Amino acid sequence: MEMWLRTWAILWKDILIEVRTKGTFNAMAFFAALILFIFSFAIGPDFELLRRIAAGLLWVGITFTGLLALARTYHSEELAGGLEALLLYPGEPRAIFLGKLIGNLMVLLVVEAILYPVAAVLFHMQLAGHVLPVAGIAVLGTFGFSVIGTFYSALTLHLRAREVMLPLLVLPLLVPVILGAVSATAALIDPSARGGVGGWVRLLIAFDVLYFVVCTWTFPVLLER
Amino acid sequence: MGQLGEASVSTGSSGAGTPALRLGGAGKRFARNWGLRDVDLEVGPGELVALTGPNGAGKTTLLKIVSALHRATTGTVEVLGCRLPAEENLVRERSTLLPPHGYVYEQLTGLENLRFARLMAGVKPTSETREQIDRALDRVGLLAAADERVGGYSSGMRKRLAIARLLLRPVELVLMDEPYASLDVAGIELVDEIVGELRAGGSTILLASHRWERAIREADRLVVMERGRITWMGSPGEWAGRPAGAGGA
Numbered sequence: 001m002e003m004w005l006r007t008w009a010i011l012w013k014d015i016l017i018e019v020r021t022k023g024t025f026n027a028m029a030f031f032a033a034l035i036l037f038i039f040s041f042a043i044g045p046d047f048e049l050l051r052r053i054a055a056g057l058l059w060v061g062i063t064f065t066g067l068l069a070l071a072r073t074y075h076s077e078e079l080a081g082g083l084e085a086l087l088l089y090p091g092e093p094r095a096i097f098l099g100k101l102i103g104n105l106m107v108l109l110v111v112e113a114i115l116y117p118v119a120a121v122l123f124h125m126q127l128a129g130h131v132l133p134v135a136g137i138a139v140l141g142t143f144g145f146s147v148i149g150t151f152y153s154a155l156t157l158h159l160r161a162r163e164v165m166l167p168l169l170v171l172p173l174l175v176p177v178i179l180g181a182v183s184a185t186a187a188l189i190d191p192s193a194r195g196g197v198g199g200w201v202r203l204l205i206a207f208d209v210l211y212f213v214v215c216t217w218t219f220p221v222l223l224e225r
Numbered sequence: 226m227g228q229l230g231e232a233s234v235s236t237g238s239s240g241a242g243t244p245a246l247r248l249g250g251a252g253k254r255f256a257r258n259w260g261l262r263d264v265d266l267e268v269g270p271g272e273l274v275a276l277t278g279p280n281g282a283g284k285t286t287l288l289k290i291v292s293a294l295h296r297a298t299t300g301t302v303e304v305l306g307c308r309l310p311a312e313e314n315l316v317r318e319r320s321t322l323l324p325p326h327g328y329v330y331e332q333l334t335g336l337e338n339l340r341f342a343r344l345m346a347g348v349k350p351t352s353e354t355r356e357q358i359d360r361a362l363d364r365v366g367l368l369a370a371a372d373e374r375v376g377g378y379s380s381g382m383r384k385r386l387a388i389a390r391l392l393l394r395p396v397e398l399v400l401m402d403e404p405y406a407s408l409d410v411a412g413i414e415l416v417d418e419i420v421g422e423l424r425a426g427g428s429t430i431l432l433a434s435h436r437w438e439r440a441i442r443e444a445d446r447l448v449v450m451e452r453g454r455i456t457w458m459g460s461p462g463e464w465a466g467r468p469a470g471a472g473g474a
Binding site: 016 | 289292293294295296310314315317318321322324326327328329330331332333337341342344345346347349374
């Protein structure tokens with residue numbers, strides 16, 4: 001029970017800070033929209049091609065935008081004097097991971113709620129009739145993304161070249177998540193795409209569970225100094 | 226006790242039974258440098274021990290090890306009868322640290338910072354929460370600024386807020402790292418008053434300050450550190466009567 005109270009405390013604090021500063025959200029939303037526009041202009045008015053690669057382009061946008069959010073996961077603690085600001089308190093240290101994870105997940109999902117309609121317009125994605133399944137895949141993909149990102153953000157917190165190291169460490173591990181999310185989304189919105197949705201969704205769920213268990217279990221080790 | 230060699234040994238001056246704190250050959254290495262080396266220290270329950278020494282002496286490192294924020298590289302650390310790092314959660318439950326820079330969130334108000342601290346300490350919000358927080362804020366003179374964001378606070382006000390956080394949770398061991406830093410005369414007197422109140426409540430206090438003349442006034446025992454080692458330990462009276470140059474502080 002205390003663990004969930006601490007998880008809530010961290011989430012409440014981070015939401016309050018984000019609502020007041022809008023530091024992460026504004027930068028992410030602007031950056032994400034910019035990426036999608038650049039892709040759209042670069043590829044040109046080939047609607048068929050755009051439709052075929054829409055899911056991939058969308059997830060490239062989500063990935064790069066998400067990395068911005070992940071890099072700022074512990075920003076408020078850095079300003080307050082470091083992760084020690086949270087370690088002073090008694091209780092299960094995994095609450096820190098869970099609070100930060102839910103916070104990242106929420107910010108990313110809000111950005112995606114803007115990104116998907118923009119992508120649908122720019123890339124002529126046929127979302128009609130598939131909104132709920134596409135949203136479900138987005139949640140699964142974003143969850144895996146947030147788990148790995150929140151974990152590695154803590155791991156790289158004290159590294160000198162953190163901005164470089166975070167994407168280098170995170171992106172290889174995100175391959176199965178991104179592959180699953182892109183392929184499942186493509187299979188839903190593009191009938192000509194190969195492969196069924198079910199297999200990709202199972203892959204996504206499997207990696208989400210695996211990453212969540214491993215990262216949650218090993219997180220306290222990251223805090224040892 | 227008086228002058229000590231490099232590997233110093235002492236016993237707590239007060240309290241029967243389990244010492245509040247016992248370090249045996251404790252050391253902490255950061256990369257190639259030792260922040261703390263071969264420290265033996267025992268503090269009795271209810272005792273107020275002042276750690277003093279120049280910057281880089283190892284005072285903060287020692288407090289971080291005792292508060293379970295850092296792990297000792299060598300030696301043994303026992304706090305309130307709990308072995309570290311095995312029982313670090315128990316130690317965090319029964320002790321608290323006043324950090325030099327406060328660890329406060331600039332984007333939150335003073336009130337919100339204390340609410341967050343209570344939640345993190347596992348205290349469920351009740352109808353009395355606001356009253357308790359207001360009392361702590363009032364005690365440090367910040368009640369009027371409770372709803373202002375900490376980003377607009379002066380460094381002294383931030384330190385006062387950190388002191389108010391200390392008052393939210395009664396604990397057996399209080400660790401204070403440079404409690405007088407950033408404070409004006411009234412703030413320094415406030416720290417002394419709160420130290421007195423904590424002692425009256427039975428708390429053991431380990432107070433680190435490079436302002437040794439201030440620390441001496443309050444302490445039962447003075448521990449002088451230099452380059453990660455304890456170089457002198459004794460009562461404030463012994464410190465006053467020490468041979469010229471002894472202790473190094």
